[in-house]
Amino acid sequence: MQKKNLKSLILGLLFISPWLIGFIVFTVYPIVASFYYSFTDFSITTKPKFIGFGNFSRMFSDELFWKSLINTLVYVIGLVPLGLFIALGIALLLNKKYLRGIPFFRAAIYLPSIVPAFAFSAVVTLFFHPYLGFVNTILSWFGINGPLWLSSEVWAKPTIIIAAQWGVGGAMLIFSAALKDIPKELYEAALIDGATKSTMFRKITLPLITPTIFYYLVTSTIGNMQIFDLPMLLTGGGPANASLSLGIYIYKHAFTYTNMGYASALAWVLFGFILVLTLLYFAFSKKWVFYLGNE
Amino acid sequence: MQSNAQLIVKLVVYFLLCIIAFIYLLPFLWMFGTSLKADTELLDFPPKFFPSKPHFDNYAKAINRFPFWKYFLNTVIITAGNLVGVIVSAPLVAYGFSKVNWKGRDAMFFIMLSTVMIPGAVTMVPTFMIFKNLGWLDTFLPLIVPAFLGGGAMNVFLIKQFFSTIPNDMIEAARIDGANDWTIFRKIMLPLSKPVLALISLFTFIGSWNNYMGPLIYITSEEKYPLALGMPMFMNRYGTYWNQAMAAATLTFLPTLIFFLFAQKYLIEGIKLSGMKS
Numbered sequence: 001m002q003k004k005n006l007k008s009l010i011l012g013l014l015f016i017s018p019w020l021i022g023f024i025v026f027t028v029y030p031i032v033a034s035f036y037y038s039f040t041d042f043s044i045t046t047k048p049k050f051i052g053f054g055n056f057s058r059m060f061s062d063e064l065f066w067k068s069l070i071n072t073l074v075y076v077i078g079l080v081p082l083g084l085f086i087a088l089g090i091a092l093l094l095n096k097k098y099l100r101g102i103p104f105f106r107a108a109i110y111l112p113s114i115v116p117a118f119a120f121s122a123v124v125t126l127f128f129h130p131y132l133g134f135v136n137t138i139l140s141w142f143g144i145n146g147p148l149w150l151s152s153e154v155w156a157k158p159t160i161i162i163a164a165q166w167g168v169g170g171a172m173l174i175f176s177a178a179l180k181d182i183p184k185e186l187y188e189a190a191l192i193d194g195a196t197k198s199t200m201f202r203k204i205t206l207p208l209i210t211p212t213i214f215y216y217l218v219t220s221t222i223g224n225m226q227i228f229d230l231p232m233l234l235t236g237g238g239p240a241n242a243s244l245s246l247g248i249y250i251y252k253h254a255f256t257y258t259n260m261g262y263a264s265a266l267a268w269v270l271f272g273f274i275l276v277l278t279l280l281y282f283a284f285s286k287k288w289v290f291y292l293g294n295e
Numbered sequence: 296m297q298s299n300a301q302l303i304v305k306l307v308v309y310f311l312l313c314i315i316a317f318i319y320l321l322p323f324l325w326m327f328g329t330s331l332k333a334d335t336e337l338l339d340f341p342p343k344f345f346p347s348k349p350h351f352d353n354y355a356k357a358i359n360r361f362p363f364w365k366y367f368l369n370t371v372i373i374t375a376g377n378l379v380g381v382i383v384s385a386p387l388v389a390y391g392f393s394k395v396n397w398k399g400r401d402a403m404f405f406i407m408l409s410t411v412m413i414p415g416a417v418t419m420v421p422t423f424m425i426f427k428n429l430g431w432l433d434t435f436l437p438l439i440v441p442a443f444l445g446g447g448a449m450n451v452f453l454i455k456q457f458f459s460t461i462p463n464d465m466i467e468a469a470r471i472d473g474a475n476d477w478t479i480f481r482k483i484m485l486p487l488s489k490p491v492l493a494l495i496s497l498f499t500f501i502g503s504w505n506n507y508m509g510p511l512i513y514i515t516s517e518e519k520y521p522l523a524l525g526m527p528m529f530m531n532r533y534g535t536y537w538n539q540a541m542a543a544a545t546l547t548f549l550p551t552l553i554f555f556l557f558a559q560k561y562l563i564e565g566i567k568l569s570g571m572k573s
Contacts (some may be wrong), residue, residue, distance in 0.1 A: 008397045013477055015391025016505070018384040019407065019451065022444025027410055030418035037420060044427070075297045093312055098305060107559055108316035112323070113556060114562075116505040118526045119547040124327045126537055127532065134325050138341055166319060173566045203400050226414050233527055253510060260420045267416035274414060 007253045034264040055265035067241055067267065068249040069073060069273075070156060072225060075245060078161040079224045082262040086166040088209075093177035106173070113169030121233035125150065150235050160231050165253035171216055178212035179205070209288040214289045217279050225274050246270050296335070299320035323548065330354070330541035337537050341521035350538065357542040360533055365518065367550075370504060373438050373521055377503035378496055380442030381450055386488060386493060388445050390480050396464060404455075407448050415508070423512060436504070437513045450495040457491035458484060494565040497558050504551065522547050 003242035013020065013069035038055055059065045090109060094102055127134050128149035138147030142274070147161045182205060190200050228247035231237060237252075250270065254263035324344065328336075331349040336342075345433070357363070394435040423484050445451060461484065469479050485492075507523045512519060520528065529543045 010393055012391045012395040012397030012400060017389045019388040019445030022441060026422055026441055030421035033421035034417050090315060093308055096308055105312050105316050109319045111555055112319050114501050115548055115551050116522045118507050122530050122540060122544040123322045128324055161328045170566055173563055219297050247416060254420050264420050271414050271417050283546060
């Protein structure tokens, strides 16, 4: 018996060995190493030199760190709820039984979300171009002098947040699937009881998709805390660092200024923020996330 | 009266959906329209959506300005490497996590899933140092080799879910017939898993094709650029030639469009599935 256990342990480890090797080499070791680096002064060419909390105390007086942190929080506060309303809103529209042409609408809305950011950003740059762009052209018809969008310190972040809404397709599909999963009998029973549409939405639809909303909030927050591609491609963090995200700032310290130690410290601070936000979501989830069958 | 109200609601829903679909396609129509404009038409005010006469030579000019086909080929190589890596390694790992019973398996699986939470920035610097010490900087290897090591937690998760739908009786029967786990894996599990393998191939294709940060960190020579670096470089250098820039963007967009037209049914079903399972 003992021998059989050992044999299956070895067999199991053999099967998962590709992942296990990757996990040790590309996850465990890097985590330990980057934790150590975060307490060192380290550029690519020199050996890491231990400086205690030097990198962390440096952050307190690093204006760009604070700016990039606040920018990142603005991205998250803008992107997460806006994406939720748009993705859920479209999913609700597409959930009508009588609707024809659902595959077309779904495909049209989903397609932009898989277009690579490096191609999409070129399109966005022209679309929001201050003089040649589509948006300002339309605005000018109404006598509005459109802003400089990506070239404006005020508008750079909002433009990126708006542009990112072309990528809600994945979330929309997940909400669609959740809506489809709601048992029809619930609505039928509610109809017999004389419930109105808005009551049904508040008492049936919304509670039953709260697990999906919760999943969206967690994954979207974790993802957007690390926002990199769109701001990097659209503005490189500018103008005047107005769109600089923490992700870009870490990348720049690591590979442009080769402050590997400081970059690692920044990365750990980002990780800390992500952990805290995730824990907050889970702590509050009991108050509003509803699981069918649990009551 | 009731039916009249319902009709209005229907019309409003259709109207809204048409507007939304139009908005989602609009930037791409604008891109395509601009890519066909003559230089003189670029500054027309008000700008037109499509030019009176399409100038396809913008595409030839764009391709002359940057080695589009080379960048395209580099992207294909990286993506193909990732596909092979994921398809070879993810099912193995999933099998070890689902059909072999060993002590600590579920705890290990939980650890694997929780690695998804770790931001890439945390592991970025040491991972870079590893590849630097291996002498792999400015090669495709850092972008491909990790795919062979498990193929990503989400992919393993999806295959494991699929494996769990294959009855254990079938595996036990094969064991009684004298088949070992390797044979069972190859002869029973893999052939049955084609749908889920197709699905993770789609995800891998998109992830690898769209990867921007990886090449940005590891690739420095221009002749090794994938489209992810080639396209931004084009924008930096020739971005003011809007018609040619949009021709380049259209070319970069085209593979995704073709991929989407072929794969959209599986992709859309698959995303729903993976979202639900999570």
